[in-house]
Ligand SMILES: Nc1ncnc2c1ncn2[C@@H]1O[C@H](COP(=O)(O)OP(=O)(O)O)[C@@H](O)[C@H]1O
């Protein structure tokens with residue numbers, strides 16, 4: 001059997017202020033995977049990543065990279081790991097190309113100039129290679145962070161919100177770059193705010209909330225088994241769900257969306273609540289709707305259902 | 318087993334060295350100018366007096382002390398500012414993320430600080446050469462005390478950097494600990510000129526031995542026996558290095 005690229009077992013982190021950021025997390029990332037780590041703000045994603053990066057100390061638990069103990073064989077594991085941290089910051093003394101050379105050196109590799117040039121070009125930084133990093137825009141700085149994580153050609157790349165603040169076009173080029181990197185054998189673990197993109201890119205999803213794993217499946221499985229269908233009933237813009245109605249319909253996990261309400265119809269693998277039962281219950285409380293639709297949950301919906309948090313405002317289209 | 322990463326440590330050494338060379342006006346030229354001003358002022362203030370007890374011309378006595386003081390302060394500044402800048406700007410994480418052991422990191426940071434101390438010393442001596450005769454009694458004493466002193470201060474700089482949370486904390490240590498201790502350890506006067514009580518107090522000031530031993534290397538006389546104090550100075554330096562290594566390994570104040 002193939003060794004997992006990353007295996008995390010019972011990882012816990014309690015910060016000095018008493019805050020439990022990770023309450024025993026298990027995570028397995030297969031070699032060659034494009035793995036999404038999702039969760040609302042404060043779920044503990046960055047804490048997990050920073051523990052792997054060795055910038056935060058774990059409280060207890062185990063982590064293995066390609067079979068090696070991350071906490072005992074730090075140097076070996078670090079050489080095979082590239083981390084894009086969530087916060088963007090650079091040494092003010094050095095230009096992008098100097099930063100890449102230094103990072104390469106710190107990882108024990110003589111700077112590979114052709115790889116550095118390729119990274120700068122692929123990430124749209126070639127013209128800015130000799131500028132001061134303070135002159136770079138937010139998006140450019142974030143891409144430099146990505147280049148920095150890749151400069152020593154790690155086998156596992158972990159990206160903590162790499163596309164925050166990057167505009168759509170550059171986001172796309174970054175994703176296509178990551179996809180290519182993944183195809184050539186690099187394992188990728190990614191956290192992102194863009195769930196549609198995660199749905200398209202990633203083959204496996206782990207969702208954490210409050211420091212615990214709430215879902216861990218292949219993307220296909222998640223979308224086929226966990227993602228269910230729901231009934232959208234449109235009542236117009238002024239619609240509001242009273243508390244009594246919410247209680248009466250609680251079996252269908254009602255969720256207000258602009259101009260109507262969504263009612264869960266059940267998962268494809270699980271119990272199917274049946275269109276008629278749901279519809280009739282809703283009509284008896286709310287009246288005849290103007291619009292009726294059966295929709296398939298996407299990753300965003302599943303995410304919201306499992307964590308109870310909206311990742312971002314979603315508009316009905 | 319954790320594999321060694323000498324190339325990584327070398328890179329870190331070069332990074333730290335280039336950092337201070339990039340701002341050499343502030344890190345090399347300014348200390349040399351300050352020392353030059355001290356010497357000019359004291360030449361007019363003191364004339365050609367000799368130091369009582371030692372029978373050495375005052376300026377000849379003063380210069381090695383000024384050089385050592387600059388070495389100590391610059392070694393401290395190099396490591397402490399590198400770490401605190403890293404922490405304040407959140408770029409220290411790249412050092413934590415690199416496959417470098419605590420030992421390799423401490424060695425690289427200290428080595429760069431020592432290089433800065435010696436460059437500053439050379440700059441000061443070069444600037445003063447034109448004005449004063451500087452004797453050289455024992456080059457090995459000069460090198461040994463210069464090395465120990467700058468290593469010790471580089472180590473204290475690392476500890477201060479690790480402990481500090483903002484620039485002000487470093488300024489606090491610089492101004493209220495390092496400056497007084499170096500000023501009061503016989504840079505400007507022979508300790509033999511002090512009242513007995515203060516002579517006794519100075520026995521516990523590590524900088525006193527450093528400056529006296531270093532000066533001994535130039536002028537050939539001093540308040541202490543520099544060969545007897547070597548153990549003490551080397552021991553203090555060793556302990557300081559050990560403390561740095563342990564603190565870095567623990568991640569104290571560096572990793573939440
Ligand atoms: N250095 C710290 N000290 C104390 N609490 C922290 C620290 N860093 C993060 N936390 C807390 O730990 C929890 C998880 O944070 P984080 O890992 O950043 O979540 P995410 O990246 O999923 O948004 C949050 O409640 C956060 O406030």
Ligand SMILES: [Mg+2]
Nearest residue numbers: 045046047086
């Ligand atoms: Mg985060």
